[in-house]
Amino acid sequence: MLYHSTRGLDGSRSFSEVLHSGLAEDGGLFVPESVPTLNRGTIDEWKHYSYEELAVEIISLFSGDCFSRSELTDIVYQSYSGFQHEIKSPLTKLEENHFLLELFHGPTLAFKDFAMQVIAKMFARTLQKKNLKINIVTATSGDTGSAAVEAFKNLSNVNLYVLYPHERISQIQRMQMTTANATNIKVFAVQGTFDDCQSIVKRLFADKELVSDVNLSGVNSINWARILIQTVYYFSAFYQLKFVYGEKVSFCVPTGNFGDAYAGYLAKKMGLPINKIIVATNENDILDRVFKTGTYKSDQVSQTLSPSMDIQVASNFERLLFDLLNKDPKKVCELMNKLAKKGGFNVDKKIIKQILKDFDSGAVTDKDTVTTIGQFYHSREVILCPHSAIGVRVAQDFVNAGETVISLGTAHPAKFKDTVESALNISIPIPLPLKDVIKKNENVKVISPDKGLVAEEIRNSKFTTY
Numbered sequence: 001m002l003y004h005s006t007r008g009l010d011g012s013r014s015f016s017e018v019l020h021s022g023l024a025e026d027g028g029l030f031v032p033e034s035v036p037t038l039n040r041g042t043i044d045e046w047k048h049y050s051y052e053e054l055a056v057e058i059i060s061l062f063s064g065d066c067f068s069r070s071e072l073t074d075i076v077y078q079s080y081s082g083f084q085h086e087i088k089s090p091l092t093k094l095e096e097n098h099f100l101l102e103l104f105h106g107p108t109l110a111f112k113d114f115a116m117q118v119i120a121k122m123f124a125r126t127l128q129k130k131n132l133k134i135n136i137v138t139a140t141s142g143d144t145g146s147a148a149v150e151a152f153k154n155l156s157n158v159n160l161y162v163l164y165p166h167e168r169i170s171q172i173q174r175m176q177m178t179t180a181n182a183t184n185i186k187v188f189a190v191q192g193t194f195d196d197c198q199s200i201v202k203r204l205f206a207d208k209e210l211v212s213d214v215n216l217s218g219v220n221s222i223n224w225a226r227i228l229i230q231t232v233y234y235f236s237a238f239y240q241l242k243f244v245y246g247e248k249v250s251f252c253v254p255t256g257n258f259g260d261a262y263a264g265y266l267a268k269k270m271g272l273p274i275n276k277i278i279v280a281t282n283e284n285d286i287l288d289r290v291f292k293t294g295t296y297k298s299d300q301v302s303q304t305l306s307p308s309m310d311i312q313v314a315s316n317f318e319r320l321l322f323d324l325l326n327k328d329p330k331k332v333c334e335l336m337n338k339l340a341k342k343g344g345f346n347v348d349k350k351i352i353k354q355i356l357k358d359f360d361s362g363a364v365t366d367k368d369t370v371t372t373i374g375q376f377y378h379s380r381e382v383i384l385c386p387h388s389a390i391g392v393r394v395a396q397d398f399v400n401a402g403e404t405v406i407s408l409g410t411a412h413p414a415k416f417k418d419t420v421e422s423a424l425n426i427s428i429p430i431p432l433p434l435k436d437v438i439k440k441n442e443n444v445k446v447i448s449p450d451k452g453l454v455a456e457e458i459r460n461s462k463f464t465t466y
């Protein structure tokens with residue numbers, strides 16, 4: 001399987017190159033040359049597979065000769081051994097025709113663990129084989145950073161730099177990153193928004209000299225491997241519903257950077273009988289607006305109760321555009337130039353119509369988020385995190401219209417303890433892995449949103465001799 005950039009970079013890349021580089025050299029995102037489609041026989045055959053078996057099957061369709069089957073099996077089993085639930089992504093019923101896919105049983109209690117655990121083990125193997133050391137930089141709205149710190153800490157061939165928006169994430173999210181106490185990890189609180197952090201990362205990658213001097217690599221959701229690994233739980237959820245082939249289910253996905261939703265779309269393209277991917281946003285509703293009006297325009301980021309979704313540039317949307325613009329990189333570049341110069345662009349009506357065959361959307365205010373958290377606690381004793389509540393609230397409209405919907409439970413409520421406790425007027429217990437975090441000393445550097453500063457830190461780290 002070979003990969004191209006959405007912006008037309010010459011030549012193809014292997015899975016291992018795509019895994020290591022994160023972003024393409026031309027600023028685009030990597031996409032596979034083609035998506036393998038599964039026939040009905042295969043989809044039926046997989047229905048009794050464990051989570052790990054599904055993961056091996058799906059990843060191996062895309063990973064070429066990067067790993068042998070037995071290596072991939074080792075990676076997958078090791079990755080999920082630390083999850084607290086046997087099914088890894090169990091499905092629970094919320095109401096008639098509405099289910100919650102619990103994606104918060106990993107070590108840092110958010111769905112980001114599913115991909116990050118696997119990616120870290122993939123990096124460890126490939127780097128060891130090549131006797132290579134790398135520097136990884138990642139922007140986070142809170143959960144990617146904690147998952148990455150947990151997965152990469154003390155890995156000998158990797159340094160990890162995490163940028164998060166100062167005072168715009170929850171206390172527990174912050175402490176999960178700042179208390180790692182590992183010499184290969186540096187955490188920066190950037191005085192700005194997530195979009196500022198992401199923009200620094202993109203500019204670091206555009207600095208060709210830096211990229212080659214320090215072997216710079218990225219694990220944001222723009223890294224293809226993360227998207228791929230996340231498709232597995234869509235399959236797992238589908239099989240848990242025990243649907244008869246031919247019936248269709250929609251997935252409702254609390255969305256920020258459009259990585260998770262795009263993973264669902266990929267599962268659909270592979271042949272999983274998904275009706276719609278419903279994109280649920282908070283007040284940072286750029287995607288809901290583009291689906292409804294055709295205009296993709298980023299606003300100021302507003303700070304909401306669901307900080308992991310406080311994003312106004314949904315980077316992975318570029319992958320969908322590439323697909324729908326007949327894989328024409330020139331057209332993608334045109335739109336991305338407009339985004340860079342004018343802060344937005346218009347998507348052709350025909351293309352929006354096509355998008356709406358696979359997607360739907362809705363946006364939720366903080367007030368409705370709080371109401372929804374209360375509603376499901378009182379009716380079902382289910383405690384939702386604010387992000388999951390947004391998905392559940394949007395899904396309800398589709399459930400009421402007669403669809404079967406699986407809503408993605410993207411994080412554990414305890415990660416957003418203050419918000420959930422004030423919504424419910426109760427105190428919620430802190431799970432063990434978080435108790436540990438709260439007691440430790442924090443190590444973090446507050447910086448202005450300056451790419452140069454981060455570049456210097458990476459260059460100066462004791463790690464940059466290869």
Ligand SMILES: *Cc1c(COP(=O)(O)O)cnc(C)c1O
Pocket residue numbers: 110111112142143144221254255256257258259260261308309387388410411
């Ligand atoms: C990252 C995250 C999201 C958004 O996922 P994207 O892939 O960026 O769209 C939603 N909820 C939680 C809890 C997250 O951590």
